[in-house]
Amino acid sequence: MGLILGVLEDRHLLAEMEGEDGPLADLPPAERARASRLARTTLRHLGRADAALKPHMRKAPPVPVRAILRMATVEMLQEGAAAHGVVNAAVALARAGQRTQAMAGLVNAVLRKVAETPPQDWAALPPQRLPGWLRGRLDSAWGRAAVTGIEAAHAAGAPLDLTPRDGDAAALAAAVGGMALPTGSVRLGAGVQVSALPGYAEGAWWVQDAAAAMPARLLAPEPGERVLDLCAAPGGKTLQLAAMGARVTALDISEYRMARVEENLARMDLAADLVVADALAWGAPAPFDAILLDAPCSATGTIRRHPDLPFAKDAATIKPLFYLQERLIDRAIGMLAPGGRLVFCTCSLLPEEGEKQVAAALVRHPGLHVRPADLPGIEPGWRDTQGGLRLRPDCWPDRGGMDGFYIACLVKAG
Numbered sequence: 001m002g003l004i005l006g007v008l009e010d011r012h013l014l015a016e017m018e019g020e021d022g023p024l025a026d027l028p029p030a031e032r033a034r035a036s037r038l039a040r041t042t043l044r045h046l047g048r049a050d051a052a053l054k055p056h057m058r059k060a061p062p063v064p065v066r067a068i069l070r071m072a073t074v075e076m077l078q079e080g081a082a083a084h085g086v087v088n089a090a091v092a093l094a095r096a097g098q099r100t101q102a103m104a105g106l107v108n109a110v111l112r113k114v115a116e117t118p119p120q121d122w123a124a125l126p127p128q129r130l131p132g133w134l135r136g137r138l139d140s141a142w143g144r145a146a147v148t149g150i151e152a153a154h155a156a157g158a159p160l161d162l163t164p165r166d167g168d169a170a171a172l173a174a175a176v177g178g179m180a181l182p183t184g185s186v187r188l189g190a191g192v193q194v195s196a197l198p199g200y201a202e203g204a205w206w207v208q209d210a211a212a213a214m215p216a217r218l219l220a221p222e223p224g225e226r227v228l229d230l231c232a233a234p235g236g237k238t239l240q241l242a243a244m245g246a247r248v249t250a251l252d253i254s255e256y257r258m259a260r261v262e263e264n265l266a267r268m269d270l271a272a273d274l275v276v277a278d279a280l281a282w283g284a285p286a287p288f289d290a291i292l293l294d295a296p297c298s299a300t301g302t303i304r305r306h307p308d309l310p311f312a313k314d315a316a317t318i319k320p321l322f323y324l325q326e327r328l329i330d331r332a333i334g335m336l337a338p339g340g341r342l343v344f345c346t347c348s349l350l351p352e353e354g355e356k357q358v359a360a361a362l363v364r365h366p367g368l369h370v371r372p373a374d375l376p377g378i379e380p381g382w383r384d385t386q387g388g389l390r391l392r393p394d395c396w397p398d399r400g401g402m403d404g405f406y407i408a409c410l411v412k413a414g
């Protein structure tokens with residue numbers, strides 16, 4: 001419950017609360033994992049939980065009581081947990097809290113009724129809607145049908161995608177019992193124990209969403225090319241570039257996150273020069289042949305993995321990132337050799353962090369042009385009029401979707 005209240009009342013992200021100082025710190029690892037999973041599932045289905053609760057309450061109870069009711073509802077109706085145990089645990093939780101103890105009786109009565117919800121009624125409830133600040137923007141950008149598809153993808157969650165180190169998706173799919181995707185990733189169902197899969201210890205693959213794997217493929221470095229991964233941590237794209245044979249410099253402003261890049265490279269037995277610095281201030285020793293800029297962004301393309309995000313962020317928290325992205329693009333172009341390529345990408349669904357950034361960069365930098373995106377497996381509808389790739393969670397609805405991304409390859413005048 002602490003996690004859910006932290007998101008809904010204090011607008012913290014779950015990842016911020018799951019660290020060593022967070023409310024779960026004292027729990028054994030298995031309980032910690034369960035609490036994190038239940039918080040994510042509850043936030044993913046919050047609107048549906050409210051719809052299931054509504055007929056049994058005359059008015060909405062205070063936020064902490066509501067959090068207990070929502071969590072227990074999702075546990076029973078979405079996760080299929082036995083009602084008896086869930087109701088008892090919810091009542092005990094209500095009794096233990098100062099802000100909730102007076103309403104333990106109501107928690108008991110309401111949840112007993114909710115437990116009788118027929119499974120088909122629960123299944124028929126529409127997916128959780130995005131909050132207004134984001135829904136309106138996506139509606140304007142992509143239309144109502146796309147928003148409905150995106151919300152359905154968020155409710156379904158994300159499968160597990162792997163990137164094969166040697167690029168052989170068919171062989172890896174056969175080894176792990178997964179599906180080779182046309183773009184070169186391998187897909188497994190959610191809930192697979194990653195460390196138990198064949199090839200984990202040998203570093204034959206790493207976990208990376210199918211959409212997130214496309215920017216490095218679009219950059220397509222030649223072996224030996226000098227490539228800068230400008231916002232590199234935790235390093236999924238650094239691994240790809242290094243595995244393709246590029247001489248990679250990986251830069252990130254966060255020392256803490258850069259430690260993850262170092263660990264990931266070591267696990268894969270791959271190499272890159274690591275730099276902890278602000279990309280806006282760093283002096284490159286020499287121009288680069290190619291740069292990958294995976295800029296900090298709203299991360300609205302990753303909501304199916306991070307259902308807390310729409311509750312913890314809003315338009316005001318996201319807006320300063322647009323200007324940062326603009327400055328990072330200019331800085332990257334400055335560090336590029338004549339004729340060099342810049343792949344700019346963000347895991348965002350907002351045109352302000354994708355299409356509009358590229359259109360504005362083309363105006364600011366005469367001679368810069370977009371090299372039309374062409375990759376195995378991409379569908380024509382994903383390409384925008386500028387030649388970039390617009391990927392959304394509702395792409396590949398029959399295959400389990402993908403994270404939202406915008407990706408474009410810009411070429412500097414020679």
Ligand SMILES: C[S@@+](CC[C@H](N)C(=O)[O-])C[C@H]1O[C@@H](n2cnc3c(N)ncnc32)[C@H](O)[C@@H]1O
Pocket residue numbers: 230231232233234235236237238251252253254257277278279280294295296297
């Ligand atoms: C979207 S994440 C990068 C993900 C990474 N490319 C990957 O594939 O694993 C954005 C990164 O930008 C870094 N960052 C933010 N501002 C920066 C700056 N001014 N200079 C360098 N890195 C920055 C953040 O620390 C964060 O790790």
